Amino acid sequence: MAVPEHAATTAYVAAMTTAPDATRRGHINALIAGLDADGDWTGLDWIVCLAAHDVEGGASQAGRLNMRNPAKSLAAVNSPTFSSLGVVGDGATSYLTASEAANASGNSYSQNSASMGVWCNQMSATAGNVSHAGNPNSSTRQRLSPGTTTGSHRIQDATSLTYDEGGSRVGGRILTRTGATTKILYKNGSAVASDLVTTSSVMQGEHMTVLRAGTGYCDDRLSFWFTGGGLSAAAVARVHARVATFLTAIGA
Numbered sequence: 027m028a029v030p031e032h033a034a035t036t037a038y039v040a041a042m043t044t045a046p047d048a049t050r051r052g053h054i055n056a057l058i059a060g061l062d063a064d065g066d067w068t069g070l071d072w073i074v075c076l077a078a079h080d081v082e083g084g085a086s087q088a089g090r091l092n093m094r095n096p097a098k099s100l101a102a103v104n105s106p107t108f109s110s111l112g113v114v115g116d117g118a119t120s121y122l123t124a125s126e127a128a129n130a131s132g133n134s135y136s137q138n139s140a141s142m143g144v145w146c147n148q149m150s151a152t153a154g155n156v157s158h159a160g161n162p163n164s165s166t167r168q169r170l171s172p173g174t175t176t177g178s179h180r181i182q183d184a185t186s187l188t189y190d191e192g193g194s195r196v197g198g199r200i201l202t203r204t205g206a207t208t209k210i211l212y213k214n215g216s217a218v219a220s221d222l223v224t225t226s227s228v229m230q231g232e233h234m235t236v237l238r239a240g241t242g243y244c245d246d247r248l249s250f251w252f253t254g255g256g257l258s259a260a261a262v263a264r265v266h267a268r269v270a271t272f273l274t275a276i277g278a
Contacts, residue, residue: 044080053272054075061073061264066261070134072095072234072254074089077277104119111147115244121243122236124233137227139256143201143265143266145197158172161240172191173195183224183226188219206225215267
C-alpha cells in the first residue's frame with residue numbers, strides 16, 4: 027500500500043514552475059516526511075535544496091524555494107549560477123538573499139536558540155576562508171565561513187569559532203546555539219569545535235544570505251542550506267543524516 031504524500035511535499039511541489047519527476051519527488055517526500063517524523067521539521071525556518079532540477083541558462087526557480095514555507099523564496103543577486111549539483115557565486119558580487127532577517131516574525135531562530143547549515147560539494151581554487159552563508163553586516167554575527175586552513179564561524183556573537191578544516195571546505199556544516207553561552211560547530215554530523223564562554227549579542231536586522239557573509243563572497247558550489255532554532259547534538263545528527271541521504275539520492 028502506497029504511503030500518502032506529506033502535505034508539505036505537495037505544497038512545495040505545487041509552488042514550483044516546473045515540477046520534478048516522480049523519482050525526485052519521492053526523494054523530496056522522504057526528506058520532508060523524515061524530518062517531520064524525527065520531530066525536527068517544525069523547528070526549522072528555511073530549508074532550500076540549491077541543487078536544482080529546473081535549470082535554464084544557469085537560473086532556477088525551484089532551487090530558490092523554501093521547503094518549509096514555499097511562499098518564501100531566495101532572490102538571486104547578480105546572477106549566481108545554478109546547476110543540478112548546486113549553486114556557485116562569482117566570489118565577488120553574486121549571492122542569494124532570503125529578503126528577511128533570521129529572526130523574522132514566525133521564525134524559530136532567536137538570539138539564544140539558533141542554527142544554520144550549509145552543504146558544499148565542490149571547492150573552488152580560492153584559498154583561505156570562503157563565506158558560505160550569513161548576513162551582509164560588515165561585522166556579521168551570523169556566518170559559516172570554512173577555510174582551506176582554519177574556518178571562521180559565528181552565530182549571534184562577534185567571536186569567531188575556529189576549526190582547522192584540513193585543507194577542504196567540502197562537506198556539511200551545521201552551526202548551532204542552544205543557550206546564551208553555548209555554540210557548537212558540527213561537520214558531517216559530528217561536533218568539531220565549541221565555545222561555552224562567549225555570550226550571545228544582539229540580533230542583527232540584515233537579511234540572511236547564501237554565497238555571502240559580511241563583505242565576503244563565495245565561489246564554492248553549495249547544494250543545500252537551512253536555518254532554524256537551536257539543535258541538540260542528537261537533532262544535528264538526524265538532520266545531517268536526512269540531508270546527506272537526500273543529496274546522495276539526487277546525485278548532489
